[in-house]
Amino acid sequence: MIELKNINKTFKVARRNSGFSEAAKSFFRRDYELIQALKDITFTIKEGEMVGYIGPNGAGKSSTIKIMSGILTQDSGECIVNGRIPWKERISHVSEIGVVFGQRSQLWWDVPVIDSFELIKDIYKIPPKTYRVNLDELISLLNIGEVIKTPARQLSLGQRTRCEIAASLLHNPKILFLDEPTIGLDAVSKIAVREFIKTTNQRHNTTVILTTHDMQDIEALTERIILIGKGQILLDGALTELKKRYSDKKTITVEYTGNKFTLDEGMTCLEQLKGHAKFVLDTNILSVSKAISEISRQVEVLDISISGATAEEMVVSLYEEYKI
C-alpha cells in the first residue's frame, strides 16, 4: 500500500542572531543552513494496517506525511502510495486519501459545517447515495448530528476536530493520514476520536497512519510503531515486542504504616514519603514476589500496585537510548 525507499529531504533555513545589527546585516547577506529533515527513510505499510509514527518535535514526522500525501516532493528516493507517485499524480492520488492535520482546519470558517461537507462532496464527486450513507454513519459514530448545523467558528475544539475527521472520511479514502489528531482535546473527546478511528479501520479496512505525541493514542490504536528521530528511522516494530523489551522493569507503588523501609538491590527509588513509596523494580535482579515479601517483612502494607512500563515511559527511554 505504502512504500518509501531511501527518502531524503532537506530544507533551507535562514538563521540569524537576535538584535538590530544582526537584522541589518541579514539584509545584505543571509546565512542559510541546510537542515536535513529526512535521511534515508525506508518503510512499507500494508493495506489495513494501523501504524503509529512517533518521534520528538522536529523529527520529521509531518514532513513524511506531507511527502506521502503529495504536498511536498522529496529530494531523492522513491515513494509509492497506492501504486502512484504522490506528487506526480497529485490529483488522482489525493482523491483516495484522507488527511487530518490536527493543527489546521479544512472547514469553512463562516458557514455551517454541513455546507463544507456538501462542498467536499462536490470536490470529490461523491455519488449522492454514498454521501448519504457515509454522512449518516459519521454523524452517528462521531455524535455530531447537531454540531454540523453550526458555523465552524462557533465550535469548540473537540467538536471541530470531530468534524474535521468526518470531513476527511466522507469520500471513503483507502488511506487515512492523521497528523496529531488528538492535539488539544480533553479526555472524553480523545476517547471518542480513538474509538472512531478504530471502528473505521475495522469496518472499511482503511490503512491508518497516525503521528502523535500522545502515547495513549498509540497504545489504544496501533500495533506497529515507527520511531523517527533527527530525520532517521530508529525503530520499526510491533508495540507488544517493544513492551516486552521493557517488561523486566515494573513500577511498584506502596502505601504503608510504620517507618521508612530500606530498598534492596534491584529497586530504584522514584519517591519515598512517610507512608508512601514508589520505585522501579528490575526483575532480572529481584523477582516481584521476593520484593513484596521483603517489603511486607519491614512494614505493614496497606495498598500495593504493580504496573508494567507504559508506552510513555518506553518512549522516554527510547529517546534516551537513541539520544534524540
Add this chain to the structure above:
Amino acid sequence: MKKYLSFFKIRFLNGLQYRTAAYAGVATQFAWGFMSLLMFSAFYKTKPEAFPMEFSQVSSYIWLQQAFLALYMVWFLETDIFLAISNGNIAYELCRPIDLYNMWYAKNLASRFSKAVLRCLPILLIAFFLPRPYGLSLPENTITLLAFLLSMSLGVLVVIGICMLIYIATFYTLSPMGVRIVAISFIDFFSGAVIPLPFLPDKTRIVLQLLPFASMQDIPFRVYCGHITGLDRVIGILLQLFWLVFLITLGKFFMKKALKKIVVQGG
C-alpha cells in the same frame, strides 16, 4: 466543472452576508464619483475641446467605474489565499483532488461577483437619473450594449488573471505586502482607475492601451460610452482575449513551478 461551480456558490453566498460593508461601499463610491465629476467638470469648463472625450462620456466612464469597483479593482484580493500560503494552510488545499489555479480563480470570481451584485444596482440606478451630462447615459444601441457585456466579462477575467500572478508571487516572497502594494499602485494607474487612459499624453497612452492593464476596465468602459466603435472595438475585444489567454497560461505555468518546490510553512 461542477466542483468549481460549488466553490463559486459557497463563496458567493458567503460574500452576500456582508451587507453593512456593501452599504458603506455604496456611500463611498457615490462620494468618490461626485468628487471626480466635479474635478473633471472644472477642467471641461476651462477648455472642453482640449479633452479626448465628451464630458457625458467621462461621466458614464466614472459611474461605471464606481458601480463595478468590486469587479475591476485589483486591490480586492482574497486575504485567505495569502494566509493559506504564509501560514501553511495550503496543505489542506493541496490534499484535494482539484486544480489549485482553477479553484482560486473560481473563488476570486465569486467574491468579486457577490460584492458587485450588492453594490452596483443602487449606484447605476441613481446615476441614470442624474441630469445630463453628469449622469450615466444609456449605450447608443443594442450592439454597443452587447459588446460592452462581452468586453466587461473579459475584463473581469483579465483582472483575476493578474490577481492570480500576485498570489503566486507570494509563494516566493512569503509576505504578500510588498508585491501587493507595488502591484496595486502600478496597476491602478496603468488600468485607468486613477485617470481614464484617454486623458494621458499620446505616446504613453498608445503603449498603455496595448498592455494587459488596459484590458481590465478601460476597454469595456470606452465601449460602453461609445468612445471606441467599429473596428477599434473588435480589436479591443480581441486584445482582451489575447491577454486573458496569456495571463492564464503564465499563471498556470508559474503555479506549477511554485508547487514543485513548495515548503509548507509552520510545520
